[in-house]
Amino acid sequence: MLQIYPVYAFNDNYIWILHNEKYAVVVDPGIAKPVIDYLNLKNLQLTALLITHHHNDHTGGIIELLEKFNVPVYGPQSESIATLTHLVKEGDEVSLKELCLTLNVLDIPGHTVGHVAYYYGKHETSMLFCGDTLFACGCGRVFEGTAQQMYQSLQKLADLPAETLVYCAHEYTLKNIQFARTVEPGNLKLEALENTVRALRSQNLPTIPTTILKEKMTNPFLRCDHPEIIQYVSKHLGKKLSNPVSVFSTLRSLKDNF
Numbered sequence: 001m002l003q004i005y006p007v008y009a010f011n012d013n014y015i016w017i018l019h020n021e022k023y024a025v026v027v028d029p030g031i032a033k034p035v036i037d038y039l040n041l042k043n044l045q046l047t048a049l050l051i052t053h054h055h056n057d058h059t060g061g062i063i064e065l066l067e068k069f070n071v072p073v074y075g076p077q078s079e080s081i082a083t084l085t086h087l088v089k090e091g092d093e094v095s096l097k098e099l100c101l102t103l104n105v106l107d108i109p110g111h112t113v114g115h116v117a118y119y120y121g122k123h124e125t126s127m128l129f130c131g132d133t134l135f136a137c138g139c140g141r142v143f144e145g146t147a148q149q150m151y152q153s154l155q156k157l158a159d160l161p162a163e164t165l166v167y168c169a170h171e172y173t174l175k176n177i178q179f180a181r182t183v184e185p186g187n188l189k190l191e192a193l194e195n196t197v198r199a200l201r202s203q204n205l206p207t208i209p210t211t212i213l214k215e216k217m218t219n220p221f222l223r224c225d226h227p228e229i230i231q232y233v234s235k236h237l238g239k240k241l242s243n244p245v246s247v248f249s250t251l252r253s254l255k256d257n258f
């Protein structure tokens with residue numbers, strides 16, 4: 001049975017560990033120690049590392065893990081991460097034999113230029129590991145790419161099956177909901193979501209995974225064509241916006257300063 005376990009790291013990072021009874025694959029190990037502790041606790045053998053982008057909070061633990069385990073490291077072809085052994089890009093498959101799982105690589109530039117996601121979609125189960133691109137009720141900052149690229153990357157993820165479980169790399173949900181409620185106060189789903197999320201966080205539980213369906217209903221960055229959001233950003237800018245990329249770009253800069 002496949003399990004997906006969140007290792008909490010730094011202030012708000014999740015390092016996802018996919019494992020069965022024997023083998024484990026780790027996504028974005030920003031730090032090695034808590035990962036090694038979990039592997040030891042469960043008596044798991046590490047078989048691969050998957051990297052979404054080059055930021056240190058996603059890659060900082062690679063070297064220490066490689067000192068203990070000689071495993072392949074998959075990561076984006078168009079970013080220079082010295083420790084990668086397998087460079088991947090859109091259309092590639094990553095075969096994780098020990099977990100009986102084959103993941104598809106998606107290019108989702110914007111947060112960084114080469115950011116990739118890993119997607120599994122078969123039968124009733126679909127899951128997505130999307131690093132710092134799509135968050136619950138939010139999205140990553142546009143550091144290296146353009147707003148247009150980030151918008152398209154988010155659209156690509158939004159087109160995945162509605163039931164897809166979304167495993168992002170940060171616990172930003174509550175703050176994101178607060179922003180979402182200011183830009184779309186009429187969206188009643190946000191109030192219900194905030195209650196659920198507050199209850200989880202008060203017990204220190206993760207609010208992740210989310211799903212593509214939930215995100216389409218609540219995430220303002222996936223709702224740039226909704227009248228209330230268009231109206232909010234247009235009012236803020238003092239001119240009528242209709243192009244969803246401009247709406248996205250304005251929303252993103254409002255969130256940067258929220």
Ligand code: ZN
Nearest residue numbers: 053055111132
């Ligand atoms: Zn990042």
Ligand code: FE
Nearest residue numbers: 055057132169
């Ligand atoms: Fe990050």
